[in-house]
Amino acid sequence: MSKILVTGGTGYIGSHTVVELYKAGYTPVIIDNLSNSNIKMLEQIEKIIGIKPEFHQFDLCDVEQTTAFINDNPDISGIIHFAASKAVGESVQKPLKYYHNNFFSLINLLEAYQGKKINFVFSSSCTVYGEPDVLPVTESAPVKKATSPYGNTKQIAEEILEESAAAYNNYNIIALRYFNPVGAHESALIGELPIGVPQNLLPFITQTAIGKREKLTVFGNDFDTPDGYCIRDFIHVVDLAKAHVAAIQLLEKGNPNGKYDVFNVGTGNGYSVLEAIKAFEKVSGQALNYEVGPRREGDIVKVYGDVTKSSKELGWKAELGIEEMMSSAWKWENYLKENPIG
Numbered sequence: 001m002s003k004i005l006v007t008g009g010t011g012y013i014g015s016h017t018v019v020e021l022y023k024a025g026y027t028p029v030i031i032d033n034l035s036n037s038n039i040k041m042l043e044q045i046e047k048i049i050g051i052k053p054e055f056h057q058f059d060l061c062d063v064e065q066t067t068a069f070i071n072d073n074p075d076i077s078g079i080i081h082f083a084a085s086k087a088v089g090e091s092v093q094k095p096l097k098y099y100h101n102n103f104f105s106l107i108n109l110l111e112a113y114q115g116k117k118i119n120f121v122f123s124s125s126c127t128v129y130g131e132p133d134v135l136p137v138t139e140s141a142p143v144k145k146a147t148s149p150y151g152n153t154k155q156i157a158e159e160i161l162e163e164s165a166a167a168y169n170n171y172n173i174i175a176l177r178y179f180n181p182v183g184a185h186e187s188a189l190i191g192e193l194p195i196g197v198p199q200n201l202l203p204f205i206t207q208t209a210i211g212k213r214e215k216l217t218v219f220g221n222d223f224d225t226p227d228g229y230c231i232r233d234f235i236h237v238v239d240l241a242k243a244h245v246a247a248i249q250l251l252e253k254g255n256p257n258g259k260y261d262v263f264n265v266g267t268g269n270g271y272s273v274l275e276a277i278k279a280f281e282k283v284s285g286q287a288l289n290y291e292v293g294p295r296r297e298g299d300i301v302k303v304y305g306d307v308t309k310s311s312k313e314l315g316w317k318a319e320l321g322i323e324e325m326m327s328s329a330w331k332w333e334n335y336l337k338e339n340p341i342g
């Protein structure tokens with residue numbers, strides 16, 4: 001079956017996508033520099049699929065290594081490009097790190113494929129919509145000025161990809177705009193592995209519940225929403241992983257929409273931060289220690305996606321609900337307590 005290169009394949013979304021690609025009959029090949037992931041995830045993947053995927057450790061910002069790898073592997077028919085720096089707060093402190101990592105890796109990959117046919121799936125984000133004027137937000141909503149260098153890298157990367165697809169005839173590209181990925185594989189063998197203090201809501205919730213953190217601080221509850229808390233479209237990471245398989249399959253069939261396309265990847269449902277906490281408390285059977293603090297700068301108030309296009313044209317739809325997201329994240333945190341990784 002076709003070989004698919006998964007950059008950032010030992011990371012959170014990457015590892016789940018490797019599993020789903022394999023289950024769909026593909027041969028995933030991973031490149032990761034392990035800057036934000038752990039080599040032990042390879043063994044964890046092996047426990048699920050029965051084989052250790054081919055793995056190469058290097059930095060895609062290294063143009064020689066990237067070009068040599070692509071030239072040595074002409075049987076790769078598709079790329080899913082996750083490898084990137086992704087912490088919003090850090091990107092404000094270190095914008096050059098974000099522009100360097102996220103652009104050099106992308107451009108090196110694209111240049112290495114010049115003149116060679118390639119299907120390319122890019123890991124983008126609903127952050128490109130900023131605070132949307134209309135909800136649920138559709139793919140045709142305007143892209144708003146980014147609120148962080150991280151968000152800006154996603155916007156500019158989408159432009160680089162769209163312009164490259166238009167200018168050269170060898171690239172067939174889909175950008176997937178993720179909403180808020182949460183949860184873990186049902187086996188609890190892979191999941192999110194934050195290095196240091198988690199910046200995102202769900203790992204902070206599970207780490208608080210297990211006793212690694214004293215309490216969760218909720219960043220504000222006086223927003224213009226029904227319960228005053230921010231609203232997000234949480235999407236189960238396994239559903240998200242399956243969206244990548246669907247994107248590769250659409251590119252293989254030939255996308256009638258053309259050589260560059262974007263899709264929202266969410267459930268279409270908005271849950272408030274408080275509703276997420278309540279859902280977690282329900283599935284875990286324990287009260288979460290949290291307090292409401294000040295707002296976090298740059299937070300979007302409410303965002304959830306219109307998933308009509310994904311369901312009709314990508315042939316993909318989220319299947320797992322908020323309780324499965326919470327229970328799988330909790331099972332994974334408990335697994336980590338018994339089997340520490342990293």
Ligand code: UD1
Pocket residue numbers: 086087088125126127147148151180199200201202204216217218219220230231232273296298299300
């Ligand atoms: C952010 C980015 C998104 C990126 C994602 C993953 C923006 C606008 N969004 O999403 O592009 O893909 O991170 O890195 O740049 N919260 C708390 N307490 C916490 C943590 C979070 O109350 O300790 C709240 C936040 O205020 C927010 C919600 O939980 O309302 C979700 O936050 P988070 O998980 O960080 O994701 P986003 O900010 O939505």
